[in-house]
Amino acid sequence: MAWTKKDLLDLEYLTAEEITTILDTARSFYEVSTRTIKKVPALRGKTVVNLFYEASTRTRASFEIAEKRLSADVLNVNVSVSSVTKGETLLDTVKNLCAYKIDVIVIRHSVSGSPLYLARNIEASVINAGDGAHEHPTQALLDIYTLRERLGELKGRQIAIVGDIAHSRVARSNIWGLTKLGAKVTVVAPPTLVPRDIERMGVAVSHRLDEAIARADAVNMLRIQREREKQTLFPSLREYSKLFGLDEEKIKDLPEGMLVMHPGPINRGVEISGAVADGPHSVILEQVTNGLAVRMAVLFLVAGGTSLHPESLGT
Amino acid sequence: MTLLIKNGHLVDAAQKLDGAGYVFIKDGSIAASAPGTPPASLHPDDVIDARGMLVTPGFIDLHVHLREPGQESKETIESGCRAAVAGGFASIVCMPNTVPTIDHASIVKFVHLEAQRVGLANVFPAGTVSRDREGKELADIGELATAGVVALTDDGAPVMDAGLMLRALEYARMFGIAVMDHCEDPQLTNFGVMNEGFYSTKLGLRGIPSVCEDVMVARDILLAEYTGGRIHIQHISTAHAVRMVREAKQRGVHVTCEVTPHHFSLTDAALSDYDTNFKMRPPLRAEEDRAALLRGIADGTIDAIATDHAPHTDTDKNVEFDYAADGVIGLESALPVAYTKLVKEGALPLMRLVELLTCGPAAIIGKDKKGTLRPGADADVTIWNPNASYTIDAGAFRSKARNCPFHGWAVNGKVIRTIVAGETKYEAV
Numbered sequence: 173m174a175w176t177k178k179d180l181l182d183l184e185y186l187t188a189e190e191i192t193t194i195l196d197t198a199r200s201f202y203e204v205s206t207r208t209i210k211k212v213p214a215l216r217g218k219t220v221v222n223l224f225y226e227a228s229t230r231t232r233a234s235f236e237i238a239e240k241r242l243s244a245d246v247l248n249v250n251v252s253v254s255s256v257t258k259g260e261t262l263l264d265t266v267k268n269l270c271a272y273k274i275d276v277i278v279i280r281h282s283v284s285g286s287p288l289y290l291a292r293n294i295e296a297s298v299i300n301a302g303d304g305a306h307e308h309p310t311q312a313l314l315d316i317y318t319l320r321e322r323l324g325e326l327k328g329r330q331i332a333i334v335g336d337i338a339h340s341r342v343a344r345s346n347i348w349g350l351t352k353l354g355a356k357v358t359v360v361a362p363p364t365l366v367p368r369d370i371e372r373m374g375v376a377v378s379h380r381l382d383e384a385i386a387r388a389d390a391v392n393m394l395r396i397q398r399e400r401e402k403q404t405l406f407p408s409l410r411e412y413s414k415l416f417g418l419d420e421e422k423i424k425d426l427p428e429g430m431l432v433m434h435p436g437p438i439n440r441g442v443e444i445s446g447a448v449a450d451g452p453h454s455v456i457l458e459q460v461t462n463g464l465a466v467r468m469a470v471l472f473l474v475a476g477g478t479s480l481h482p483e484s485l486g487t
Numbered sequence: 488m489t490l491l492i493k494n495g496h497l498v499d500a501a502q503k504l505d506g507a508g509y510v511f512i513k514d515g516s517i518a519a520s521a522p523g524t525p526p527a528s529l530h531p532d533d534v535i536d537a538r539g540m541l542v543t544p545g546f547i548d549l550h551v552h553l554r555e556p557g558q559e560s561k562e563t564i565e566s567g568c569r570a571a572v573a574g575g576f577a578s579i580v581c582m583p584n585t586v587p588t589i590d591h592a593s594i595v596k597f598v599h600l601e602a603q604r605v606g607l608a609n610v611f612p613a614g615t616v617s618r619d620r621e622g623k624e625l626a627d628i629g630e631l632a633t634a635g636v637v638a639l640t641d642d643g644a645p646v647m648d649a650g651l652m653l654r655a656l657e658y659a660r661m662f663g664i665a666v667m668d669h670c671e672d673p674q675l676t677n678f679g680v681m682n683e684g685f686y687s688t689k690l691g692l693r694g695i696p697s698v699c700e701d702v703m704v705a706r707d708i709l710l711a712e713y714t715g716g717r718i719h720i721q722h723i724s725t726a727h728a729v730r731m732v733r734e735a736k737q738r739g740v741h742v743t744c745e746v747t748p749h750h751f752s753l754t755d756a757a758l759s760d761y762d763t764n765f766k767m768r769p770p771l772r773a774e775e776d777r778a779a780l781l782r783g784i785a786d787g788t789i790d791a792i793a794t795d796h797a798p799h800t801d802t803d804k805n806v807e808f809d810y811a812a813d814g815v816i817g818l819e820s821a822l823p824v825a826y827t828k829l830v831k832e833g834a835l836p837l838m839r840l841v842e843l844l845t846c847g848p849a850a851i852i853g854k855d856k857k858g859t860l861r862p863g864a865d866a867d868v869t870i871w872n873p874n875a876s877y878t879i880d881a882g883a884f885r886s887k888a889r890n891c892p893f894h895g896w897a898v899n900g901k902v903i904r905t906i907v908a909g910e911t912k913y914e915a916v
C-alpha cells in the first residue's frame with residue numbers, strides 16, 4: 173500500500189494498513205545498518221530539521237543517525253524554554269526555518285498538539301517526535317516493530333503497559349497502534365496515574381502488576397517521570413517500586429518468551445530492576461536498534477519515498 | 488420625540504405578551520406596548536415597520552469583558568459596545584478584571600464616562616469583591632455600590648477564602664447587590680486546560696475536573712443560605728452545579744445563575760484538533776453536562792444567558808494550546824446560536840428564550856426598568872428576524888477580536904435593529 177500522508181503526527185488517525193506499511197518499510201531499512209557502508213542516498217538533497225523544545229538525547233540521536241544514513245542534510249535546533257519566554261513564537265521560528273525551503277521538521281514539544289498546529293501552518297512535512305502527554309508515534313512504531321519481530325502476528329496478543337499512563341505519550345501511541353493491529357492492551361498503574369475514561373480508548377485497566385503480567389505476552393515498563401507532576405500522585409518512589417516496579421521476584425515464574433520492554437531512559441531500581449533490564453526477557457536494546465530502522469522508514473515515507481527496496485537505491 | 492414600532496410580533500416575558508402588536512416610545516421611555524394595531528390618536532415623529540420581525544426588550548448581557556482600561560489591544564469600551572448593539576444587547580455588565588481592576592469608585596466613573604462618550608449600549612460595571620481582585624480583603628464595596636456597580640465579582644478567579652466570601656455576602660446585602668462567583672477551585676483545576684474526561688485523556692491535555700466547579704457552587708450556596716445574601720453563579724457548566732442550584736432555589740436560597748451559549752451548544756469533543764478558539768474557563772464540558780444545562784434552561788433553574796465575551800488578540804490565541812489565553816467572544820453570536828440551538832433545533836418556547844436574554848438578567852442586577860416593554864420602562868428594544876438564515880462570519884464582527892467558536896456556523900435569527908433609550912444604535916445593512 174502506498175503512503176500518501178504529508179506528516180506523521182499520531183497513530184490515532186493511521187489505519188492498520190498504514191502502520192503495516194511503515195513497519196514493512198522499516199524492515200527493508202533495517203538491513204542498511206548491517207552493511208559496512210551504512211548509508212543510502214534516499215534523502216539526498218533533502219533538508220531535515222530536528223526542532224527540539226524539550227531536552228532529549230535518545231530520540232534526537234536516533235532521528236539524527238536515521239537522517240544521516242539516508243543522506244539528508246541535517247540541522248539540529250534546540251530551543252530552551254528560556255528563549256521561548258523571550259518572545260519568538262513557535263510559528264515564527266518555524267516559518268523562518270521554512271524560508272530555507274526545508275523538507276521535513278522533526279519536532280518535540282512539551283505542549284500536546286503542537287505538531288498538528290505546525291503541520292496546519294507550513295508546507296514542510298512534520299514528524300512528531302513526542303508532544304506533551306499526547307503521542308510519540310515513532311516510539312510506539314518501534315515498540316510494535318519489536319513485538320512483531322518477536323511474536324509475529326499481534327492479533328489477540330496480550331500487552332501490558334505499566335506506569336505513568338496519565339502523562340505518557342508513549343502509552344497513548346502504543347494503545348492506538350496495538351489495538352489497531354488487534355492486540356489486547358491492559359494499562360497497569362495506581363488509579364492516580366490512570367487518566368479518566370481511558371477505557372474508551374479500547375483498553376483494560378488493572379491496578380495489580382502480578383495479575384496483569386501473568387497473562388501478558390509482553391510488558392512495556394514506562395519511565396516514571398516525577399518532573400512532569402504538578403501534584404503528588406503517589407506517596408513515594410519506594411512505594412511505587414514495591415507495587416509497580418518489575419524485579420526478578422515478580423518475573424521469576426513467568427514463561428521465558430515473555431518480553432520486557434522499556435522506552436528509556438531507564439530509572440534502574442524504580443520501575444524496573446537492573447537485573448530484569450539486562451535479563452533474558454529484556455528486548456530493550458533491540459528496541460533501540462529497531463527504532464533507527466523505523467525512523468528511517470518514516471523519514472523516507474513522509475519525504476515522498478515509495479520504493480520499499482532500499483537495496484535498489486545503491487550504496 | 489416619539490417613535491412607533493408597528494406591525495411586529497411582540498414578545499415580552501415580563502408581561503407575558505406574545506403576539507402582533509405595537510410599541511410607542513416617548514422621550515426615551517416606553518409609553519405603550521399592546522397587542523393589535525396602534526390607535527389612530529398616536530402621532531409619532533417616527534415610525535418603524537417591523538413586519539415579519541420579533542420586537543423584544545433590548546437584550547442584557549450579565550457577563551462581558553470590555554478589557555478597558557488596560558488591555559485595549561483586545562477590546563475597548565467603544566469596540567465592545569459596537570459589538571453589543573450589533574448583537575442586540577442594549578445593556579451589558581462589564582467585568583472588573585481590567586488593569587487596574589474596578590475596585591475603586593474612580594474606575595467606575597471612568598467606565599461610565601467613556602460609555603457615555605461612546606453612547607451606544609448601557610454599560611453597567613461590576614466591581615470587585617476583593618481589593619485588586621487578590622482575594623485577601625474586601626474592596627470598598629459601599630463606595631463601589633454608591634458609584635453604581637450592579638454586582639460584585641472577582642471573575643476570572645473565584646473567591647477562594649470562604650471567610651471572605653461569607654463577609655462579602657453579608658456586607659453586600661445592605662446595598663441589595665448580588666455577589667457573582669466564578670466557581671473553580673484552583674487546587675482541583677491544577678493547571679488544567681480543558682475538561683477532564685475521555686477527550687483530555689486522548690489529547691494528552693491536562694484536565695480540569697468538573698468537580699472543581701461543583702465544590703465551589705456547593706460552598707457558595709451554603710454561604711448564601713447561612714448569610715441570607717445573594718449569590719449568582721457565573722457561567723455554570725456542570726450537571727451537578729445545575730442540580731445544586733435547582734435544589735437550593737427550592738429551599739428558598741437567594742441563588743441565581745447564568746449560562747453561556749458555548750456551554751449549552753458545544754462539548755469537549757470540539758477540542759479534538761486543539762483549536763484554541765474552543766479554550767476557555769470553565770471549559771467546554773461533557774455531553775451529560777450540556778444536557779443538564781439544557782434541562783436547567785428549560786425548567787427555570789438557569790436565570791440568564793450571558794456570553795462571557797472574552798476578547799483576545801490573534802497573538803494571544805495563535806500559539807501552542809497550553810500557552811493560549813482562555814476565553815471566547817460571544818456578543819455578536821449569542822442570539823443566533825441561542826435561537827438556533829434552543830428554539831429552532833430544541834424545544835424551548837420563544838418566550839423563555841426572551842426571558843433569559845431580558846427580564847431574567849435584569850432582575851439579577853436589580854434593573855426593573857430594563858428587560859421589559861412595560862409602559863414606564865426604558866425604551867430599549869431589539870428588533871430581530873427569527874427566519875433570516877445565514878452563516879456566522881467572525882471576520883465581519885464589530886468586536887476587535889476574532890476568537891469566536893461559532894465562525895462558519897449556519898444559523899437562524901438576525902438582529903435587525905437595536906434601540907437604546909429610544910434611539911437606534913444599530914441597524915443591519
Ligand SMILES: [Zn+2]
Binds near residue numbers: 642769
Ligand atoms: Zn469567569
